[in-house]
Amino acid sequence: MVCALAILHLRAEDLVRYRTIAALIAATFLLILAHLLPLPPAVWQMLPHRDLIVEIDGATGLADVWRPLTIAPQRTWNALFSLFVPLSVFLLLARFDRGQLRALLLPVICIGLLSGFVGLLQITGGEGSPLYFYSIHNDRAAVGLFSNRNHQAMLLASLFPMLAVYASLQVRTTQRFRLRAMVCAAAGAVLVPLLLVTGSRAGLVLGLIGLASVPFLFRRPATDDPQRRKAAAFPIVPVVLGIAGVTLVALLALLFSRAEALTRITGSEQAEDLRFQAFMPMLDMAWRYFPFGSGLGSFVEAYQRDEPASLLKPEYFNHAHNDFMEIALTGGVLALLLLAVAIAAWLIAGLRVWRPFKTGSDDTRIARMGFVIIGQFLLASTVDYPVRTPSLACLLILAAVWLKSGIRQSEAEVSNRLEVPQAFR
Template sequence: MLKATVVLAALLALWACSQALRFEGNPFANPVWKSASEVLGALPGSISIVPADTLATIIPVLLPFAVFTTGVLLFQSDASATRLLRFLAISGGLVALYGLIQFEFFPDYLMFRKKDYYLDDLTSVLVNRNSIATYLGAALLINAGFLFDSLIPVSPRRGRAGAAFHAQRLIQVDTYSVLHGFLAFVTLLALLLTRSRGGIAATFVALSALSVFLVIDGYWRIGQRTRRPSNGMARPSKWASVSVAAAFIVLIFFLLGGRVLMRADMQGAEDARFCAYPSIVQLLKDNWLFGTGLGSFREAYERYQDPLCAHNRLWDRAHSFYLEGWIDLGVIFVPLLLVAVGGLILIFISGIKNRKSRRWASASGASVLLLFLLHSIVDFSIQIPGVAVFFAAIMAAASVLSLNRVRRNGVRQKRGPDGPNFTGLHQTS
């Protein structure tokens, strides 16, 4: 896992450096250098149209890779990875709580200064409502996972007399249940107040998928604790519970998301990004092979921007992570993205298949990945450093919890950075 991350980061950095490399007669130089040479005389050319910006952008782009690698190295055990994930869930909930307080009592302020944008929307500590919606959506999913794990633990707890837990007490409420339940509710409210259509819709899809899995896993846990695994007679009630859970989520979003629905109804498909996408796609067609250079979208798009879509400003983002990544890096962006996403998917599938008490963490990590994949189609939240770091830390913790597992003989097999190794004796997973 770590080797693949380091290789991906190294390839990305090397390719960006090669894009910024300038020399006369460069056969891969962007045509803009030839046009400039006709006016200014012979100039060294490069793939990037802004080589200095390309080099400067390497560090922020590699930041989430560094966070992911550091998280995997420092939090290798189940206990430490769970603490990291819980810290992220609680901190995300606190950001949501701060956003609600700010929105209610200081709606015109962003931290300690006046807000310039999104005056009627909750943005908490970020400027853009779409970015904070992605952040809050991830926090909601992680808190939902912790809430499930604390309410329905796998192993039955013992009473004061040492007797096994009774069937009528299958659901347990403790401090963590109350905490994560409260933070999940607060985060949901804050998310809906952002009025981010894409962020809320992506979170809705991810939360629905996570809820279906957790309901099914909950039935498995109850079967384990009561020693009565689900049989054919129990299946109808299980799928009925899945349907009820999905319907409940839909009801919550429709009842509490009135502001979002009103905005969607008033604005409809008249969005600046949809007006700009044809020009952005044309820019991609003209530079699909080598790209225009990492961090060069603003300068590259200036020649393509339709005045009717400008709204008195120059776009510095493509409002699609996939389009901008391909435009900046060229076709190499596609395999890099597929390897990164495919690797995480395989890790989470492994966790869901091989873990027992920790499979909820694999499912939560997969749902966060789904949220980011969906919202990145129409937004650039993953390109905001604060959001990217939060995402990378969640992926690190969830990946560790997915790859650690317990063998039948009770010896914990921990898949470390360079493969499996065996450390310690544990009886639970």
Template sequence: MRGADADHHHGGHTHDLQSRAGLMAACALLVLCVVSGGSSQESGAGVFAAQLLALPLLGWAGWRLLHATPRAANPHRYAWLAFAGLLFAIPVLQSVLPAGMAGGEGRTALAADLGRFGVEAPSRWSLAPAASLAAAFHLLPALAIFAMALSLPAAAQRRLAQLVVALAVASLVLGVAQLGAPQESALNPYPQWAAAMNGFFANPNHQATLLVVAATLACARLAMVVGAWRPGRPHRVTHGVVAALVMLLAAVALPLTGSRAGVVLLILSCALVVAAHWPAWRGGVRSRAVLVASMAIAAIALFLALRWMQVEAIDELRGPLRALTGEIAARYAPMGAGMGSYVPLFEQEAPRELLMANYVNHAHNEYAQWWFAAGAPALLAMVLGSIALALTLRMLLRQPAQLRGLGVTALVALGAILAHSWVDYPLRTPAMLAVAAALAGIAVGQAIRDDGTHNGGRRHAGAAAIDRSQRGMTP
């Protein structure tokens, strides 16, 4: 092999090695985040190591995106990059900009109270500038995982999704082992709390979130196996059995975590995944029967889950917490009180009825807490993130049904995390923040994939995918 052919072969081999190395680095960082980052309050050596590892990985991923194929130049990518940049910029700016630009009735009253005791008012936009800067570093691993996942080819993104499922199963196995061990056992990474099938997490609700993500990804795999099933392909049956087993484990374990929202999200996410995959293998009586049976099972399960939620009413404290968070945020509008200021400011502003032996660590609503911490800039970030999500979904739905399965599934799983954030705070843990970043990178990477789906190659790729599906091959 000589000349142009040799150069092409060498370049392709180098690119493949770089992709494998990038996948290994992203997987290592994701494992480190999930195993050591299960708490929203404690940051140990593992979280610090993840932040250090994220720095070179961010540079490497940025280099890969700049020198990648045309998918990196897709304009829709910039909505996500702008969103990620704004998320990082807000806490950094809060830690350095002067307090004069923040304003707000609450800040004025606080300065007056401090002045009575001869204490100077906070001089920065954030009331807790050190905590705000720490919050920016808290985002680094997730940003690195997102950028690297976005730069990886489709096969590597599938491996990354499989790792998420494997981590969820490992966390579940650890959680089961914790139930039979004493509270101070080495199996419990947070011995200050009684083990409650937490796995890698301090809060079992976040274990539930990861299980929902794993079941969603496994459901997609099962749907692909069912849609492409042909007699005489035993490996397909094995894949389907493994996926069904993961879904079963998640369904059984979720009620044991005590997360009622997790049960509902599992049902809705799996139903959406089945509906999204059905166009790839519709046409026969079997496919229609599978779709109808799946939707019927989902409807019955959802009905039973809602009845269970009415009988086992959720703690009513979360409603007052969210309401009071909104009231305090209004006093510190329009720029917010600063990332990391929630705990001390809530303790200061809360009425006596809500003062407890244990401090309130979060608002149990991610969006209310962002409004509390960053005001109008937070609203801008949320709008920009919503636009990025909508653009990604639009691009995925424009692809042939046989090609969009992984991207749509990752987007559904990401949506489950975002929905759970309405009543909890999974994204406050480095673990779930890293998982969400991996899912976002996979979804965006699949949406702007360049393996023949752009321009004139779209129709050719779609035809090839249909042919593979008809022969029982997974695209």
């Protein structure tokens, strides 16, 4: 319904502004639909690694049945329908102007902090806490509004660049800037222990990347009044208080044995992690289905088909925990090409937004923030599947729109500044 409403109010120029994002989303839809297209038996039976299905059809008298490329059509249909959530968000965001996109920073930050505090209450309440909103979740972990500690950590880590940019946005008075900077510094201080208690090793790395981006994203707002500019110097006191708060709360978290991420790193769980043991078998599966793949969304069936006996466990292996591997296995070469195009578009956008002559405007900082968040998603996807979570998929779309919108506005600003005066034309 939201998607239909967004389409009714969509204008052609909105899609033109974000044509790269729109093209990537459209190509993803078309690829999934291609995997659902029924094929004659002579065609689908020749696809790689379909011998078991052919044998079963032959034994049951179904040899003449038309089948799609995917080995699990119901899963692929689910993958198709799940795309409508981020699509709806994109179509709505395409209508937003720069001010409205900028205004989304605060609610996203608040949602992230809320999820972090819910995680604290979860580990305080224990395994049976009613604040675990999903029946299947990481036990005794601070998963917040998610069911997976890595997804919670991804959201929290993305807040560091958001806070840096939000603290840098233009305000009318120096007092407002100081207040905003102090609040953002305090929120950043709280984020560190919230990230630690998730127990996500990947989250620690993502958090470090987010922290490392802060000096490149934060700039004090420019002012016209010299006195105001002098007063709006870098907020030393809030930063010092923030660092002190980080140290204190992190020490308390460690003292009460809540820093699960550090515990898991120093323990032996990493060596026993099923994800690392399954990497080579999954690589072999990807080659068996290459170049067409097993069908987008069909990982569970594809993995069960060739799961090594040595890795059989009572636990349910729902994803490859490496989205690049899963895309190769289920989507084949076309999905990999689409992924390569998306990464290339991100890198090209990065070159445009990080050029030395770029202005220090709010638009530039927002674009750079979007670039950093997308980079965090790419890194997180090497050990998990954050984009397959609807809420995080929407955050990725928002980051892409922030990046594209910020580039367009900042380049227009540079063009206006470099425009030759009318008298010299």
